[in-house]
Structures are given as C-alpha cells and as structure tokens.
Amino acid sequence: MFFVKNDLTHTLHLHPSYFGPKTLEFITQKLYADVEGTCSGRFGYIIAVLSIDDPGSGTVLPGTGTAEFVVSYTAIVYKPFKGEVVDGQVNTVNKMGFFADVGPLTVFVSSHLIPQDMRFDPNSNPPSFTSEDQIIEKGSKVRLKIVGTRVDATEIFAIGTIKEDYLGVLD
Numbered sequence: 001m002f003f004v005k006n007d008l009t010h011t012l013h014l015h016p017s018y019f020g021p022k023t024l025e026f027i028t029q030k031l032y033a034d035v036e037g038t039c040s041g042r043f044g045y046i047i048a049v050l051s052i053d054d055p056g057s058g059t060v061l062p063g064t065g066t067a068e069f070v071v072s073y074t075a076i077v078y079k080p081f082k083g084e085v086v087d088g089q090v091n092t093v094n095k096m097g098f099f100a101d102v103g104p105l106t107v108f109v110s111s112h113l114i115p116q117d118m119r120f121d122p123n124s125n126p127p128s129f130t131s132e133d134q135i136i137e138k139g140s141k142v143r144l145k146i147v148g149t150r151v152d153a154t155e156i157f158a159i160g161t162i163k164e165d166y167l168g169v170l171d
Contacts, residue, residue, distance in 0.1 A: 001086055001103055005050070006043055006077045010035055012069045014058070019067070027055050031071055037104075041151040044079025045104045080105055080146055080158055087170065090140045093127045095120045100142055105158055109144060113161035115168070134169045141170040 010031060018026040032049055039045045053072040060067050080086070080102070088100035088107060097110040111120065111129075118131045128137035136142065144160040144167055151157075162168045 001078060002081065002084060003047065004044075004077050004079065005074060007072065007074050008035075008043065008046075008077075009070055009072050012055075012071055013061070014067045014069060016065045016067075024055070027069055027071060028052055031073060035073075035075070039104070039154055039156060041153045041156065044077045044156065047076045047078055047104075050074045050076060078103060078105070080149055080156060082146055082148055084146045085143065085167070086146065086160075087141065087143050090136060090138055090142060093120075093129065093137055095122065095127075098129065098136060100144060100160070102144075102158075105156060107144060107146065107158040107160040109142075109160045109162060113147070113159070113163050115163050136169055143167050143170055 012027060012030050014026060031052060035046050036049055037046070051074045055069040055071045058067040058069040086102045088102035090098050091101050091106065092099040095111065097108060097114065100107050100109065114129055118129045118134065118136065121128050121130050126138045128135050142162060144162050145164060146158050147161050148159045149156060
C-alpha cells in the first residue's frame with residue numbers, strides 16, 4: 001500500500017457556544033472527527049491527522065454568529081493507483097468474482113481476471129473459487145494487482161486481477 005504525507009486544509013464552522021478558552025481544543029476535536037477515516041476523491045483516504053497548524057482567529061459569519069476557521073493540517077493519506085500490488089482479505093464471493101478489502105479500499109476481482117483453472121463452486125459453503133491447490137473463500141488472504149480505479153467525490157472504486165505470476169491466495 002502506498003501512503004503519502006500530505007498538507008491539506010479543511011473549513012470548520014464553530015457555534016458561538018464553543019467560543020472561549022477551549023476554542024482551540026474544540027477545533028482540534030472537530031477536525032479529527034470530520035476528516036479522519038473519510039475519503040476525498042482528489043487526495044484519497046485520510047488515514048490519520050498527524051499535526052494541525054494554528055487555525056488563527058477565524059471569521060464570524062454575518063447573521064448566524066458562527067465562526068469559520070480554515071485549518072491547515074498534515075495527514076497520512078492512502079491513494080491507490082493502477083498497477084499497484086496489494087494484499088487484501090476476501091469479503092464476499094459470488095459467481096461474478098470476489099470483493100477484497102485492502103485497508104479502507106474495496107477491490108473487485110472479476111471472474112474473468114481469475115486464472116482459468118479456478119472455478120466457482122456454488123455448492124460449497126461458503127461459496128468459493130477452487131482449483132487443485134488453492135481455494136478463495138470469505139476470509140482468505142489474497143495478493144492482487146489493481147488494474148483500474150474510478151474516483152468519485154467521496155469514494156474510490158478499484159478493479160483487481162490475480163491472473164498474473166505471484167498473485168493469488170497467500171498461505
């Protein structure tokens with residue numbers, strides 16, 4: 001997995017009831033709650049906030065009394081890219097392929113991107129793809145290669161393959 005340390009900004013609105021000696025503490029808590037664990041299509045998954053720069057004094061918005069703070073912070077971000085080889089855990093298996101969780105990202109591996117010797121076995125419990133020496137079922141650990149990504153405003157989708165050398169089930 002490819003992690004990057006990024007400098008980002010986030011705009012916070014703070015109600016007047018939070019003004020006072022602990023304003024900075026409220027801003028810090030709100031920033032952590034708002035951004036950690038979210039996905040920005042532009043930057044990727046924000047894993048953790050490392051540091052927060054001084055948010056300054058903020059500006060009071062007319063009519064509402066809330067203050068707007070533009071907070072600069074440094075965060076660890078995960079953004080998957082095409083061609084990246086990652087390890088994941090199988091979450092769901094069906095006749096179309098399987099879904100594997102790679103950290104916060106879910107990768108779909110189509111049955112067309114699974115080696116020919118692996119066949120879907122609908123009668124097994126749980127459903128699985130099997131070959132002579134391997135089995136892919138829920139909970140299996142797999143190494144896969146990302147062949148494509150699609151980025152939305154708040155989500156990243158990925159397609160993967162295990163049809164190349166050194167990819168597939170991990171023991």
